[in-house]
Amino acid sequence: MQIEKTVVGVKAQVRAWKKEGLSVGLVPTMGYLHEGHKSLIERAVKENDKVVVSVFVNPTQFGPTEDLESYPRDLNADRILCEEAGAALIFAPEASEMYAENFTTYVNTSGVTAELCGKSRPIHFRGVCTVVNKLFNIATPDRAYFGEKDAQQLAVIRRMVRDLNMNVEIVGCPIIRETDGLAKSSRNTYLSPEERQAALVLSRAIKVGKAMVQSGEKDGEKVLDEMKRIISQEPLARIDYVEMVKWDTIEIHHRVDGPILVAIAVFIGKTRLIDNFIQE
Amino acid sequence: MQIEKTVVGVKAQVRAWKKEGLSVGLVPTMGYLHEGHKSLIERAVKENDKVVVSVFVNPTQFGPTEDLESYPRDLNADRILCEEAGAALIFAPEASEMYAENFTTYVNTSGVTAELCGKSRPIHFRGVCTVVNKLFNIATPDRAYFGEKDAQQLAVIRRMVRDLNMNVEIVGCPIIRETDGLAKSSRNTYLSPEERQAALVLSRAIKVGKAMVQSGEKDGEKVLDEMKRIISQEPLARIDYVEMVKWDTIEIHHRVDGPILVAIAVFIGKTRLIDNFIQE
Numbered sequence: 001m002q003i004e005k006t007v008v009g010v011k012a013q014v015r016a017w018k019k020e021g022l023s024v025g026l027v028p029t030m031g032y033l034h035e036g037h038k039s040l041i042e043r044a045v046k047e048n049d050k051v052v053v054s055v056f057v058n059p060t061q062f063g064p065t066e067d068l069e070s071y072p073r074d075l076n077a078d079r080i081l082c083e084e085a086g087a088a089l090i091f092a093p094e095a096s097e098m099y100a101e102n103f104t105t106y107v108n109t110s111g112v113t114a115e116l117c118g119k120s121r122p123i124h125f126r127g128v129c130t131v132v133n134k135l136f137n138i139a140t141p142d143r144a145y146f147g148e149k150d151a152q153q154l155a156v157i158r159r160m161v162r163d164l165n166m167n168v169e170i171v172g173c174p175i176i177r178e179t180d181g182l183a184k185s186s187r188n189t190y191l192s193p194e195e196r197q198a199a200l201v202l203s204r205a206i207k208v209g210k211a212m213v214q215s216g217e218k219d220g221e222k223v224l225d226e227m228k229r230i231i232s233q234e235p236l237a238r239i240d241y242v243e244m245v246k247w248d249t250i251e252i253h254h255r256v257d258g259p260i261l262v263a264i265a266v267f268i269g270k271t272r273l274i275d276n277f278i279q280e
Numbered sequence: 281m282q283i284e285k286t287v288v289g290v291k292a293q294v295r296a297w298k299k300e301g302l303s304v305g306l307v308p309t310m311g312y313l314h315e316g317h318k319s320l321i322e323r324a325v326k327e328n329d330k331v332v333v334s335v336f337v338n339p340t341q342f343g344p345t346e347d348l349e350s351y352p353r354d355l356n357a358d359r360i361l362c363e364e365a366g367a368a369l370i371f372a373p374e375a376s377e378m379y380a381e382n383f384t385t386y387v388n389t390s391g392v393t394a395e396l397c398g399k400s401r402p403i404h405f406r407g408v409c410t411v412v413n414k415l416f417n418i419a420t421p422d423r424a425y426f427g428e429k430d431a432q433q434l435a436v437i438r439r440m441v442r443d444l445n446m447n448v449e450i451v452g453c454p455i456i457r458e459t460d461g462l463a464k465s466s467r468n469t470y471l472s473p474e475e476r477q478a479a480l481v482l483s484r485a486i487k488v489g490k491a492m493v494q495s496g497e498k499d500g501e502k503v504l505d506e507m508k509r510i511i512s513q514e515p516l517a518r519i520d521y522v523e524m525v526k527w528d529t530i531e532i533h534h535r536v537d538g539p540i541l542v543a544i545a546v547f548i549g550k551t552r553l554i555d556n557f558i559q560e
Contacts, residue, residue, distance in 0.1 A: 007445055102529065104391040105409070105443035111384040129385070130444075137445040163385035164410075165287055165417040249382065 001082060002089045007098075010052065010091045010138050018140070022049035026141035026168075028132055031055035031092075032072040032186040033081045036176040040145040041085035043173055050088040052139045053078075059095055060106075061127025072189050091139065098134060107133045112159045112250045116152045116263050117274070120240050128153055129160050136161075136168050143169045147176075149183050151261050151276045155248040175275070177203065183275045190271040198236035199268045202275040205230045205242070209262050210277040220244040220254030223262065231266055240265035240272060247278050281362060282369045287378075287418050290332065290371045294419055302329035306421035306448075308412055311335035311372075312352040312466040313361045316456040320425040321365035323453055330368040332419045333358075339375055340386075341407025352469050371419065378414060387413045392439045392530045396432045396543050397554070400520050408433055409440050416441075416448050423449045427456075429463050431541050431556045435528040455555070457483065463555045470551040478516035479548045482555040485510045485522070489542050490557040500524040500534030503542065511546055520545035520552060527558055 004010045014024055025048030027040045033055075044051040055078050062068035075092055082090050107129040112118075118125050136144065146154045154172045161170055176184045181203035182196075191199055205227040212223050228242050246253045247261040256279065263276040284290045294304055305328030307320045313335075324331040335358050342348035355372055362370050387409040392398075398405050416424065426434045434452045441450055456464045461483035462476075471479055485507040492503050508522050526533045527541040536559065543556040 011445075011447070100442070102391065103443050105387065105389040105440045107385065107387050107444070109385040111382065134443075134445045137447060140447065160385050162380070163383050163414075164387070165291075165414050167291070167417060167420065 001079070001087060003079065004089060004091050005093055005097065007093065007138050010089065013089060014052070014139055017050050023142045024048055024139060025051045026135065026139045026144040027051065027053045027087070028135050028144065028146070029053060029055055030057045030071065030186065031078050032074055032189070033078045034176075034184045034186060036147050036149065036184040038081055038085050039176050040147060040173050041082060041087050043171065044143065044145045045086035047143060047171075048141075051086065052089045052091055052141065053082050053087045054091040054135050054139070056091070056093055056098065056131070058098070058127055058131040060099070060130055061124050063121055063123060066121070067187075067190075070190075072186055091135075098131065106130045107160060107164070109156050109159050109163070112152075112156050112248075115245055115250055115252055116241060116243055117265060118152065118156075118250075120265060125153070125156050129156060132157055133160065133164070133166075136166055141168050143171055145171045145173055148172050148278060149175045149185070149274065149276070151247075151263055151278060152250055155250050155261075158248060181207065183273075185273060187271055187273060191268060195236055195268045195271065198234050199271075199273055201231050201234040201237050202264060202266055202273055205264060206262070206275045206277050210279075213256055213260075213262070213277075213279050218256045220256065220260075223256075224254070227262075227264065231264070236268055238267040240267060247280070281359070281367060283359065284369060284371050285373055285377065287373065290369065290418050293369060294332070297330050298420070303422045304328055304419060305331045306415060306419045306424040307331065307333045307367070308415050308424065308426070309333060309335055310337045310351065310466065311358050312354055312469070313358045314456075314464045314466060316427050316429065316464040318361055318365050319456050320427060320453050321362060321367050323451065324423065324425045325366035327423060327451075328421075331366065332369045332371055332421065333362050333367045334371040334415050334419070336371070336373055336378065336411070338378070338407055338411040340379070340410055341404050343401055343403060346401070347467075347470075350470075352466055371415075378411065386410045387440060387444070389436050389439050389443070392432075392436050392528075395525055395530055395532055396521060396523055397545060398432065398436075398530075400545060405433070405436050409436060412437055413440065413444070413446075416446055421448055423451050425451045425453055428452050428558060429455045429465070429554065429556070431527075431543055431558060432530055435530050435541075438528060461487065463553075465553060467551055467553060471548060475516055475548045475551065478514050479553055481511050481514040481517050482544060482546050482553055485544060486542070486555045486557050490559075493536055493540075493542070493557075493559050498536045500536065500540075503536075504534070507542075507544065511544070516548055518547040520547060527560070
């Protein structure tokens, strides 16, 4: 497996593959890869001849008070996981390779970014759209793979690809969880042992909400109230949002009468975690 | 020559060409084609196996008080000119084909859009970047051709392509003029006979400014003052801007000590015309 640090390096390799008629899958990540990422890579390997994994902690999607500096990094471990999963190339650029000194172009999607994480993290999705747009242009994948854990991100990327007529199929993949239910996340490493235990309140709330919806509850308020009640019982937890929105326009919608996303963001101590379920 | 109204139609045709190993040139236009456009198409035909001309009066680059509705259109004449020039395909979509009802994604470039037309027309370049980005994704050209008459647009597109790592070479082509000097523009059709005469003040000012720079004048103020003096002698003319900027960052710079762009925008009656010269 190849590790590339430069845009021209990736472009040259992908061009060579395309010339041979090979299909390319892309898995964009911020590294510190876990089983969730691995499931994306394995799916991509199944569906494409060559798989590119990008490992890039993208500065433009972090707010000034967020965890850009402390975000965990371990390229060596990432390399091993990618190799095991069958990736052909890791693209691991420096920030200066992705953002020249006088970089001034951004891609932004409104509406679908107004609620949930877009509300709590104002510049977040502008950074996500911009870097993903760049990665699509660099790797020119036939398919790109995103986890449903970042459900709003998935909706935002789908909207960008549709609106800008981009030539890539976006594949959403299910959330991967620890055996006790906690959704896998690179940010889980921030948690102390007590916090790790407290963090189970997210998946517990998701499980209860999902069960209510699946057993026929149509009233969104009732579902959200019950989920909030569960989370509020955990002293280390502080709710950022607990919301029901249309899947995939991400408009607030408290009625289960079509595809919906129920998404939560909860601070456990200083660590902000997210979880969700989608009811198609 | 083929006329396509749909994105999927163009994508399918271009994909077929690429499969045959053919190169593709794109000439994005708003239609009502003149000799300036024709020179772009002919250049593209020389340098590529197949040339796509897009004819689309893009609503998102017009401000609310601008001439979107009255902008001249004549697809039949455009078809004849494209055919003569050797284009293979015209892409002439309806606005609804380019902008779905819940379209919410825009590409924007700051800095390089702050002065000149970007200052006079606040949302203009956001619309230009967005539609050109879409056209690049639809036609996936190897090369795209833009006239130097819209010099700032050329700089903005180059910045977007660089920043977003787009896979297209941007080719700038010289201004084409009427025999009396007036830069060719679809908007020249707005001019009454008296205004048409008055409009010559633009190219006269450009000619004088260019001669001053070429004969060694380094002081931008002197050049601009002389150009303003010339334009102010024409009673039907009202200056929007007369500026010297760095080529190609488009920062105000009144010293000829590197590549510069001298650009002017002048209202002749209600019609806003632009002209410029570039000193590399």
